[in-house]
Amino acid sequence: MKVGCLIVKNNQIISDGYNGTPTGHDNECEDLDGHTKREVIHAESNAITKLAKGTSSSEGATLYTTLSPCFECAKLIVQSGIQRVVCGELYRLDEGSEFLKSSGIQVDIFHLTETYDSDDSWEFEGASI
Numbered sequence: 001m002k003v004g005c006l007i008v009k010n011n012q013i014i015s016d017g018y019n020g021t022p023t024g025h026d027n028e029c030e031d032l033d034g035h036t037k038r039e040v041i042h043a044e045s046n047a048i049t050k051l052a053k054g055t056s057s058s059e060g061a062t063l064y065t066t067l068s069p070c071f072e073c074a075k076l077i078v079q080s081g082i083q084r085v086v087c088g089e090l091y092r093l094d095e096g097s098e099f100l101k102s103s104g105i106q107v108d109i110f111h112l113t114e115t116y117d118s119d120d121s122w123e124f125e126g127a128s129i
């Protein structure tokens with residue numbers, strides 16, 4: 001599953017991430033049996049830990065992600081001070097989103113609609129959960 005993630009603050013992208021292995025490891029995420037390797041870091045965790053190397057703070061930021069975060073990433077999101085999570089797709093109404101909401105984080109789902117506007121912008125349909 002390809003998952004990507006952006007962290008945005010004050011209308012600027014301060015970090016990005018995708019599912020992958022840590023720096024220095026080959027970026028093959030699955031073993032020969034097709035199972036996800038245990039060293040794979042999720043997109044959200046990669047984006048958050050990238051901030052630890054830089055000078056930007058995730059306090060009050062918004063995290064955009066392809067799929068709703070898993071429970072492990074949700075814990076990091078809460079602890080990093082991110083205030084809103086926007087998911088392109090709710091994989092399932094899972095414990096990750098539930099944990100985010102119970103921690104006071106706004107969780108929104110956005111779907112791209114079929115129509116492409118004449119003024120060259122995509123129409124978004126959003127819903128808070």
Ligand SMILES: [Zn+2]
Binds near residue numbers: 070
């Ligand atoms: Zn995760």
